Amino acid sequence: MHKLLTDAPGKKMLLLGNEAIARGALEAGLSFATCYPGTPSSEIPEQFLHISQETDLYFEYSTNEKVALEVGAGAAACGLRTMVTMKHVGLNVAADPLMTLAYVGVKGGMVIVNADDPSLFSSQNEQDNRYYARLSGLPMLEPTTVQEMKDATVAAFDLSEELGLPVILRTTTRLNHIRGGVELGKLPPRKTKGTFKKDPFNLVTVPAVSRKLHQVLLEKYDRALEKSEQWPYNQLTGKGKWGIVANGVSVNYVRDAVVDLGIADKVTLLKLGFSWPLPKALMTRFLKQVDKVLVVEELEPIMENELKALAQENGITIPIKGKGVGGLSRLFEYDPGLVRKSVAEYFGIDYKAPAMVEMSDLPPLPGRPPNLCAGCPHRATFYAVKQVFGNEAVYPTDIGCYTLGVLPPISMADYLICMGSSVSSGCGFAEGTDQKTVSFIGDSTFFHSGITGLVNAVHNNHKFTLVILDNGTTAMTGHQPHPGVQANLMGLDRTRVSIENVVRGCGVQDVHVVKPFKIKKTIEALQAARDYDGLSVVISDEFCPLFAKATKQFKRGKVFTVNQEKCKNHRDCINKLACPAMFVEEEKVRIDENMCIGCSVCAQVCPENAIVPVK
Amino acid sequence: METKRLVFVGVGGQGNLLASRLLGEAALAAGIPVVVSEIHGMAQRGGIVESAVLMGNVTSPIVSGAEADVLIGFEPIETLRAMGKCSADSLVITNLSPLPPFTVSIGQGKYPKVEEALELIQKKVKKKVIALNGSALAAEAGNPLSLNMVMLGALIGSGAVPITPEDMKKTIAASTKKAFLESNIKAFDLGMAGAR
Numbered sequence: 025m026h027k028l029l030t031d032a033p034g035k036k037m038l039l040l041g042n043e044a045i046a047r048g049a050l051e052a053g054l055s056f057a058t059c060y061p062g063t064p065s066s067e068i069p070e071q072f073l074h075i076s077q078e079t080d081l082y083f084e085y086s087t088n089e090k091v092a093l094e095v096g097a098g099a100a101a102c103g104l105r106t107m108v109t110m111k112h113v114g115l116n117v118a119a120d121p122l123m124t125l126a127y128v129g130v131k132g133g134m135v136i137v138n139a140d141d142p143s144l145f146s147s148q149n150e151q152d153n154r155y156y157a158r159l160s161g162l163p164m165l166e167p168t169t170v171q172e173m174k175d176a177t178v179a180a181f182d183l184s185e186e187l188g189l190p191v192i193l194r195t196t197t198r199l200n201h202i203r204g205g206v207e208l209g210k211l212p213p214r215k216t217k218g219t220f221k222k223d224p225f226n227l228v229t230v231p232a233v234s235r236k237l238h239q240v241l242l243e244k245y246d247r248a249l250e251k252s253e254q255w256p257y258n259q260l261t262g263k264g265k266w267g268i269v270a271n272g273v274s275v276n277y278v279r280d281a282v283v284d285l286g287i288a289d290k291v292t293l294l295k296l297g298f299s300w301p302l303p304k305a306l307m308t309r310f311l312k313q314v315d316k317v318l319v320v321e322e323l324e325p326i327m328e329n330e331l332k333a334l335a336q337e338n339g340i341t342i343p344i345k346g347k348g349v350g351g352l353s354r355l356f357e358y359d360p361g362l363v364r365k366s367v368a369e370y371f372g373i374d375y376k377a378p379a380m381v382e383m384s385d386l387p388p389l390p391g392r393p394p395n396l397c398a399g400c401p402h403r404a405t406f407y408a409v410k411q412v413f414g415n416e417a418v419y420p421t422d423i424g425c426y427t428l429g430v431l432p433p434i435s436m437a438d439y440l441i442c443m444g445s446s447v448s449s450g451c452g453f454a455e456g457t458d459q460k461t462v463s464f465i466g467d468s469t470f471f472h473s474g475i476t477g478l479v480n481a482v483h484n485n486h487k488f489t490l491v492i493l494d495n496g497t498t499a500m501t502g503h504q505p506h507p508g509v510q511a512n513l514m515g516l517d518r519t520r521v522s523i524e525n526v527v528r529g530c531g532v533q534d535v536h537v538v539k540p541f542k543i544k545k546t547i548e549a550l551q552a553a554r555d556y557d558g559l560s561v562v563i564s565d566e567f568c569p570l571f572a573k574a575t576k577q578f579k580r581g582k583v584f585t586v587n588q589e590k591c592k593n594h595r596d597c598i599n600k601l602a603c604p605a606m607f608v609e610e611e612k613v614r615i616d617e618n619m620c621i622g623c624s625v626c627a628q629v630c631p632e633n634a635i636v637p638v639k
Numbered sequence: 640m641e642t643k644r645l646v647f648v649g650v651g652g653q654g655n656l657l658a659s660r661l662l663g664e665a666a667l668a669a670g671i672p673v674v675v676s677e678i679h680g681m682a683q684r685g686g687i688v689e690s691a692v693l694m695g696n697v698t699s700p701i702v703s704g705a706e707a708d709v710l711i712g713f714e715p716i717e718t719l720r721a722m723g724k725c726s727a728d729s730l731v732i733t734n735l736s737p738l739p740p741f742t743v744s745i746g747q748g749k750y751p752k753v754e755e756a757l758e759l760i761q762k763k764v765k766k767k768v769i770a771l772n773g774s775a776l777a778a779e780a781g782n783p784l785s786l787n788m789v790m791l792g793a794l795i796g797s798g799a800v801p802i803t804p805e806d807m808k809k810t811i812a813a814s815t816k817k818a819f820l821e822s823n824i825k826a827f828d829l830g831m832a833g834a835r
């Protein structure tokens with residue numbers, strides 16, 4: 025049995041923040057869940073996938089976040105409790121339905137989990153999605169601990185049903201990926217089918233309907249505001265004249281700072297867990313009882329600005345500051361030391377930070393960036409493409425493990441903005457320059473948002489080469505399925521959509537399917553694609569070895585070794601491939617036999633035929 | 640209880656996330672307030688993996704520079720790189736078996752001598768550094784993947800956290816597959832012995 029199905033109210037379990045959210049959803053009677061995976065949100069749907077195999081919970085990995093939200097909207101319109109999860113940039117993709125779903129509302133409770141990524145641990149930007157609550161008019165909750173991640177999720181479903189609006193639960197990477205003790209609640213029975221009642225004049229957003237619905241949304245805002253005023257996670261603690269306001273994970277840093285600095289009796293802490301609409305009455309009460317306010321919030325000065333506006337409305341002139349105090353900036357995540365120092369500075373407390381050991385005498389340490397795995401088929405494809413297109417071609421890339429192709433010695437990533445941008449920006453490069461353009465996109469990303477770009481390329485006669493790196497899985501976020509996977513390998517009953525058929529169906533004339541570990545044939549296909557006067561697509565088809573191992577598809581080939589007699593030590597293998605199984609010892613190239621998976625690519629690359637299978 | 644801030648560093652695949660999680664489980668079972676934080680990201684692709692365990696009267700899930708009570712490094716230069724988490728009062732526990740990054744093989748940087756790295760670490764802290772050849776001990780225990788158990792053993796053996804060896808072993812047993820239990824416990828014991 026899945027551990028989150030443990031039916032033992034009162035029991036304490038160490039849960040990952042993301043597991044706590046999944047558990048909260050189950051305690052709220054979740055019936056329906058959808059997502060597109062994205063770090064740091066991916067472990068939430070991972071729980072749902074396993075649980076859906078043991079129970080009647082409906083769960084799907086949808087093709088992208090927009091689709092996930094729309095699928096969820098349909099289920100919620102039938103009265104089902106629904107959760108949709110995504111990372112912050114995923115909400116950009118889902119922004120179109122989000123804005124109007126706010127008008128139409130929901131019948132069954134719907135919680136949209138949005139995971140922001142301050143410090144960009146694994147993202148292309150660090151946008152602050154609290155703005156989305158303001159843009160859409162949807163209520164937003166922000167838990168601060170693992171226990172609250174569970175409890176706030178349960179409460180979010182009730183809130184959503186009461187208001188008839190989706191509720192956004194916003195987390196940050198630090199919260200998604202902490203573990204803490206969580207006290208379990210009851211697991212109620214699940215309602216698996218609802219009923220849809222026709223109501224076109226409230227559900228079909230033609231202009232006349234939407235004009236009315238926009239008013240309805242504003243009325244709901246007033247009710248949401250009342251809820252926010254009474255929300256148990258909006259808390260005022262302490263009675264001091266120094267005011268501190270914080271949200272999310274920063275609340276913990278502030279609490280610890282206040283204790284460490286010994287100023288608990290001087291401080292009033294306002295913790296805001298319902299971050300839109302903000303509880304104006306509570307905030308005004310706070311402003312009236314303090315002399316000076318410090319706002320501790322990661323990323324944008326949102327609460328800070330709202331507090332300033334509120335103070336102005338009430339004729340309060342006390343100093344209110346946030347960004348710019350101590351180390352509190354709009355960049356990156358905060359940490360306890362930084363918050364402690366900033367609090368001390370703002371309130372004029374004598375504080376000496378603990379002294380770090382001397383770091384200036386360290387020798388330069390070699391970097392350890394992440395790297396494509398040993399035997400990763402992407403490395404073979406990159407190698408072959410470079411042989412044909414050289415260093416001069418423009419290489420738009422996309423989001424997945426293959427983004428690591430940006431690092432030397434591969435160095436084949438020239439442009440990236442978002443999911444699917446390799447294909448559409450490739451259209452622009454093809455027209456904007458006479459340099460050859462080769463775009464890279466992974467299989468999951470192709471389904472997510474590569475197809476529309478491809479149709480555009482066909483229709484507008486753009487001439488470039490698109491390489492689809494099809495490794496049979498969504499590798500980077502932890503091997504989730506996508507429409508092109510062989511779902512039976514994962515024990516799932518899903519229909520496979522063939523990438524080749526999609527590509528041909530979009531109207532591409534020049535299509536090649538290659539096996540990247542066969543270097544010579546792959547190069548020949550790429551040469552044909554390069555010489556084709558039009559749009560070519562090369563599908564490079566080989567399992568991600570980690571996925572192959574996990575699904576027992578992996579047939580270990582013979583591992584390889586360097587025949588030191590034949591090796592001329594020019595290091596072509598390392599300089600062109602740099603498989604992490606290779607290393608240099610006593611000035612000789614060697615292969616770590618425990619890491620090598622026997623893909624044989626290095627043996628094909630070595631001009632001396634010095635790399636040979638171990639007998 | 641007194642607050643304890645621990646930082647674990649290692650390389651993707653070495654199992655330091657599991658070690659910190661198990662320590663968290665053991666703390667929870669012993670009734671000690673605990674938060675564990677981990678950054679997953681691209682760990683699987685050979686990058687640096689850092690996690691933190693905070694026990695006692697503390698709610699922040701991360702450890703700032705100079706604030707670690709204990710730094711547990713699974714790889715010598717990663718221990719060195721993470722020394723900024725330490726003050727002169729920190730306890731450092733480090734594996735001495737090197738795992739050179741691929742940047743070294745493509746000629747972008749040199750891997751320092753392990754003895755020199757250790758000397759540097761020792762020079763910076765007042766407490767005696769616990770340095771062990773963790774990978775050899777794991778191999779001796781019969782499973783090279785049990786390095787994380789060796790390191791956990793060394794931590795518990797150091798007495799730096801209020802968790803008994805028995806409680807830690809119970810947690811390990813509860814979350815280990817039968818086939819690896821014996822080697823895991825042996826690795827843990829070898830680590831404990833190495834800390835003395």
Ligand code: SF4
Nearest residue numbers: 396397400425499568
């Ligand atoms: S996880 Fe798979 S796709 Fe990603 S780098 Fe490793 S082998 Fe390649």
Ligand code: SF4
Nearest residue numbers: 603620621623624626
């Ligand atoms: S055969 Fe060569 S390229 Fe392939 S995994 Fe082994 S060492 Fe790496």
